[in-house]
Amino acid sequence: MDREFAYSYNEYVKYGNGYKDLNPISKLTISLCLGIASCVVHKWQFGVVLVVIATIFALYTRVFRKYIRSLAVIGIPLLLLTSVIRQLQYGKVPGNTPIFKVLGWQWYKEPFIASMDIAWYIIGFSSVLLIYFLNTEMKDLMLALENRGVTHVASYIMLSSMQSVIDMKKSADTILESQKARGIETDGNLIVRMKAFFPTLGPIFLSAMSGTEEKAIAMDARAFSHEGGHTYLRVLRPIPAWEYILDAIAILILIVSIVYTVLRALHRI
Amino acid sequence: MAKKEMNKLSWFLIPIGVAINFIGGTIILLLKLPIYLDSIGTIIVGALCGAWPGVIVGLVSNILTAITSPNNLFYAPLNMAFGVFAAYLSKKGVFKKFVPTLISSLGFAFIGGVIGALITWSLYGFDFGSGTTAIVVLPLWKALGSPDNQFTKFLIQILGEFSCDLLDKAITIIVCYFILKAFPTRFLSKLPLGPIYISDEEKALEEE
Numbered sequence: 001m002d003r004e005f006a007y008s009y010n011e012y013v014k015y016g017n018g019y020k021d022l023n024p025i026s027k028l029t030i031s032l033c034l035g036i037a038s039c040v041v042h043k044w045q046f047g048v049v050l051v052v053i054a055t056i057f058a059l060y061t062r063v064f065r066k067y068i069r070s071l072a073v074i075g076i077p078l079l080l081l082t083s084v085i086r087q088l089q090y091g092k093v094p095g096n097t098p099i100f101k102v103l104g105w106q107w108y109k110e111p112f113i114a115s116m117d118i119a120w121y122i123i124g125f126s127s128v129l130l131i132y133f134l135n136t137e138m139k140d141l142m143l144a145l146e147n148r149g150v151t152h153v154a155s156y157i158m159l160s161s162m163q164s165v166i167d168m169k170k171s172a173d174t175i176l177e178s179q180k181a182r183g184i185e186t187d188g189n190l191i192v193r194m195k196a197f198f199p200t201l202g203p204i205f206l207s208a209m210s211g212t213e214e215k216a217i218a219m220d221a222r223a224f225s226h227e228g229g230h231t232y233l234r235v236l237r238p239i240p241a242w243e244y245i246l247d248a249i250a251i252l253i254l255i256v257s258i259v260y261t262v263l264r265a266l267h268r269i
Numbered sequence: 270m271a272k273k274e275m276n277k278l279s280w281f282l283i284p285i286g287v288a289i290n291f292i293g294g295t296i297i298l299l300l301k302l303p304i305y306l307d308s309i310g311t312i313i314v315g316a317l318c319g320a321w322p323g324v325i326v327g328l329v330s331n332i333l334t335a336i337t338s339p340n341n342l343f344y345a346p347l348n349m350a351f352g353v354f355a356a357y358l359s360k361k362g363v364f365k366k367f368v369p370t371l372i373s374s375l376g377f378a379f380i381g382g383v384i385g386a387l388i389t390w391s392l393y394g395f396d397f398g399s400g401t402t403a404i405v406v407l408p409l410w411k412a413l414g415s416p417d418n419q420f421t422k423f424l425i426q427i428l429g430e431f432s433c434d435l436l437d438k439a440i441t442i443i444v445c446y447f448i449l450k451a452f453p454t455r456f457l458s459k460l461p462l463g464p465i466y467i468s469d470e471e472k473a474l475e476e477e
Contacts, residue, residue: 035339042394070337081399085407089397089415118394122340129339157283161329164288172292198447200296205313205448208285210456216281225277 012237013140019061023236024141025148026243031132033250037257038124044113046257047120054127063134070130075123082119086111138162144236152230156219168208175203278459279318286310286326287333290348293444304437308351312377312445315355316364317452317460323352343392347384354380355445359462370446377438382431389430390423397426405429 014021038050051071058067087107090096096108142155184196219225289310297306311330315323327348335342354376363369389398397406406429416422449466457463 074338074340078399081403082393085397085399085403088407114394118392119399122392126339129335129342130337133336133339153280157280157325157329158332160284161287161333164284165291165333168288168292169295172296176296197296198444201293201444202448202451204292204296205289205309206451208288209282209452212278212281212285213456213459216278219281220277 009233013234014237017061017135019057020135021237022246023239023243024136024144026239026247027132027136028141029247030250031128033254034128035125037254038121038128040254040257040261042117042121042261044116044120047117047122047124050124051120051127054131057131058134061131061135063131066134067127067130070134071123071127074126075119078122079116079119082115083107083112086115090114139234140236143232143234146230146232147236152224156224164208168204171207172200172204176200276461279314279322279461282314282318282460283322283325283329286314286322287329289313290326290330291333293441304440306437306441306444308348308377308438309441309444309448311348311352312355312441313448315352316359316445316449317457317462317466318356319461320353320356323356324349325352327352343388344385347381347388350380350384351377356462359465362465364446364449365466367446370442371439374435374439374442377442378431378435381434381438382427385430385434386423386427390426395419397422402426402429402433405432 019027034050034053038046054067055064058064087105090111091106091108093108093110096110098106099109099112100107138158139155142150142158146152146155179196179200184199223230287310290307293306293309297304307330308327311323311327314326327350328345331341331345331348358364358373358376363373385402389400389402390396392398397403397410406426409429410416410422410425413421413425416425452463452466454467457466
């Protein structure tokens with residue numbers, strides 16, 4: 001009998017990776033502080049630094065492919081479109097410095113820098129949060145929040161939402177196929193496809209909603225409404241002191257960013 | 270059913286609302302339609318359970334989309350506002366008839382336009398954004414003579430967001446109307462705002 005799986009519940013949750021084993025709330029604090037600092041500073045240099053740091057962590061935690069794919073989907077259109085829109089708006093403003101030509105179209109430095117500032121701060125924000133979400137199980141985050149006093153209802157809502165999306169997608173595929181078998185056209189012109197939409201959507205939603213009552217009774221039978229404390233199968237490791245130091249550093253970076261931005265706005269630097 | 274148990278049913282409806290927000294968009298993609306219905310669940314839960322459940326559906330939906338696209342977090346207030354507005358209109362009985370329901374899509378599109386424009390404006394350095402609404406906003410700006418005035422540009426952004434949202438919200442609201450009509454009375458009676466959608470004939474039968 002394989003006892004390893006059973007005995008694993010006697011130990012703290014661990015992934016064997018320095019970043020993944022950090023407490024979910026510590027990781028979230030660090031990611032949010034750095035992400036918000038990027039939004040506050042609003043400079044392409046800060047965004048690029050965050051992306052480099054996030055990429056290093058992506059390699060360390062072996063999520064590089066998913067990370068780079070998601071970041072490319074966010075970043076490439078943002079970089080291209082923001083640059084083009086700013087050039088269209090401000091390219092010919094007198095005094096702007098010409099830099100290079102794109103397919104014969106003269107681009108100027110000032111709107112280009114402004115567009116890079118916007119695009120890279122959003123990309124920097126996205127990169128640190130992507131690393132967080134790719135390396136943190138939602139159940140661990142909700143467990144950490146429950147340990148801090150958040151109600152178990154919040155855990156149910158988050159985790160059940162994620163599961164419901166998966167379940168409903170399977171149900172949607174089945175219902176779409178069965179409606180096709182009943183003669184509902186799903187290929188053709190716009191009107192034909194619009195007509196297929198309602199008979200597909202209705203059964204999915206109504207069956208999901210009618211199952212809610214049974215779920216409520218089932219959850220009540222499992223002490224969901226019990227007002228007292230709950231016990232847990234998974235236990236997160238106690239937070240070591242150095243994690244609090246990391247959080248403090250991240251908060252300090254955010255505070256310094258805010259002070260820097262305010263002083264810059266007041267032209268003091 | 271006791272009032273406390275009715276509120277618990279709202280909690281269990283929230284994950285379904287979140288899933289509906291995702292699935293509406295998935296079906297649209299499968300049918301290759303040029304819209305993205307991502308607020309159906311928010312509006313239905315807001316209309317049946319009240320403002321707070323609607324807000325939670327909107328917020329959780331945005332958190333889940335942020336897992337693959339963190340910049341969606343900035344638009345969470347928009348989805349939450351739809352939940353609040355849906356609850357308000359539901360209490361006024363707007364969703365009981367088709368014409369008022371259809372007219373209410375203007376309200377949703379206006380909220381989408383104003384709040385969406387505020388968020389986009391703030392995100393993109395108090396200037397035009399580079400999202401899908403840019404396809405409408407920039408040509409509109411050029412057609413109006415490329416005004417420099419920031420307030421005028423902001424109004425153009427609102428108009429662009431409103432136009433892009435109008436068709437989407439109109440179809441969303443029509444879908445919500447038919448789904449609310451199709452709910453069984455037994456289920457509606459247990460929800461905070463559900464009795465609004467029970468027809469007078471069925472109420473009279475219950476009293477008998």
